Amino acid sequence: MATGRPHRPATRSRGIPEATVARLPLYLRALTALSERSVPTVSSEELAGAAGVNSAKLRKDFSYLGSYGTRGVGYDVEYLVYQISRELGLTQDWPVVIVGIGNLGAALANYGGFASRGFRVAALIDADPGMTGRPVAGIAVQYIDELETIIEDNGVSIGVIATPAGAAQQVCDRLVEAGVTSILNFAPTVLSVPEGVDVRKVDLSIELQILAFHEQRKAGEASPPAAPASIPSGPGAPAGAVVRGRDDAEVRAEARAGRDGDPGDDLPAVMPA
Numbered sequence: 001m002a003t004g005r006p007h008r009p010a011t012r013s014r015g016i017p018e019a020t021v022a023r024l025p026l027y028l029r030a031l032t033a034l035s036e037r038s039v040p041t042v043s044s045e046e047l048a049g050a051a052g053v054n055s056a057k058l059r060k061d062f063s064y065l066g067s068y069g070t071r072g073v074g075y076d077v078e079y080l081v082y083q084i085s086r087e088l089g090l091t092q093d094w095p096v097v098i099v100g101i102g103n104l105g106a107a108l109a110n111y112g113g114f115a116s117r118g119f120r121v122a123a124l125i126d127a128d129p130g131m132t133g134r135p136v137a138g139i140a141v142q143y144i145d146e147l148e149t150i151i152e153d154n155g156v157s158i159g160v161i162a163t164p165a166g167a168a169q170q171v172c173d174r175l176v177e178a179g180v181t182s183i184l185n186f187a188p189t190v191l192s193v194p195e196g197v198d199v200r201k202v203d204l205s206i207e208l209q210i211l212a213f214h215e216q217r218k219a220g221e222a223s224p225p226a227a228p229a230s231i232p233s234g235p236g237a238p239a240g241a242v243v244r245g246r247d248d249a250e251v252r253a254e255a256r257a258g259r260d261g262d263p264g265d266d267l268p269a270v271m272p273a
């Protein structure tokens with residue numbers, strides 16, 4: 001059984017902060033689009049705009065990669081694609097298993113974008129015997145009993161959990177026990193893992209809550225609607241919860257900080273669990 005994960009420092013090996021690591025895929029996506037258009041170089045301002053990050057933060061992030069660009073020319077697009085891909089470990093092929101092949105698991109399996117980003121769906125696993133052998137995205141679903149063998153045979157280190165919340169911890173424990181050291185969790189539950197195992201949690205409802213907060217602010221602060229009793233607020237509220245009852249200056253200051261201060265540190269859809 002897995003034990004609780006102790007506190008981990010906010011920097012990774014080679015001293016690259018986690019917040020920088022979290023922005024590298026944004027740069028890579030923007031750079032890949034430039035590369036596909038055969039754009040040879042890009043300025044920090046242009047790239048920052050395309051990635052939705054402020055340019056000073058981008059320059060700081062790239063300094064961790066040892067990439068400083070050339071004054072008046074900018075950054076070499078192809079070289080940056082290579083540098084970031086290498087830093088993210090995408091220059092090698094990562095076999096991934098998806099556990100729980102329902103609506104979400106099947107949609108993930110059918111997503112064509114993983115392969116071009118260095119991920120190969122090695123196996124699809126489900127606990128419903130009726131699913132066994134059924135092809136999803138051209139891959140036959142395998143029964144959960146095979147999980148350990150599949151992981152070992154394919155050298156899998158990354159697992160995706162798309163089961164109901166009640167099954168997620170048990171699935172997680174089996175994945176970890178079998179040798180998986182990185183987990184992407186879509187189930188709405190907090191997973192407990194031993195030290196050395198990384199968990200990222202995807203929660204689209206948190207993103208929607210954040211958008212609801214911005215919508216409310218855009219609608220004007222004059223007469224905000226009353227908070228429904230079911231939405232928690234105040235200091236103990238979860239990230240993304242709508243917080244009401246503060247004075248206008250405080251809300252505006254926060255809005256400015258969100259726009260100008262540190263846009264790249266907005267809570268991402270994928271977050272550490």
Ligand SMILES: NC(=O)c1ccc[n+]([C@@H]2O[C@H](COP(=O)([O-])OP(=O)(O)OC[C@H]3O[C@@H](n4cnc5c(N)ncnc54)[C@H](O)[C@@H]3O)[C@@H](O)[C@H]2O)c1
Binds near residue numbers: 099100163164202
């Ligand atoms: N994070 C998000 O933004 C987001 C969005 C949608 C759904 N979800 C979550 O993703 C999960 C899947 O949603 P869905 O709509 O695909 O559900 P679903 O019911 O369609 O599919 C769940 C699948 O998991 C399988 N399963 C159940 N227990 C299992 C176990 N122990 N081992 C292996 N497989 C098992 C079931 O047989 C089923 O095929 C749910 O937890 C849901 O809340 C998250």
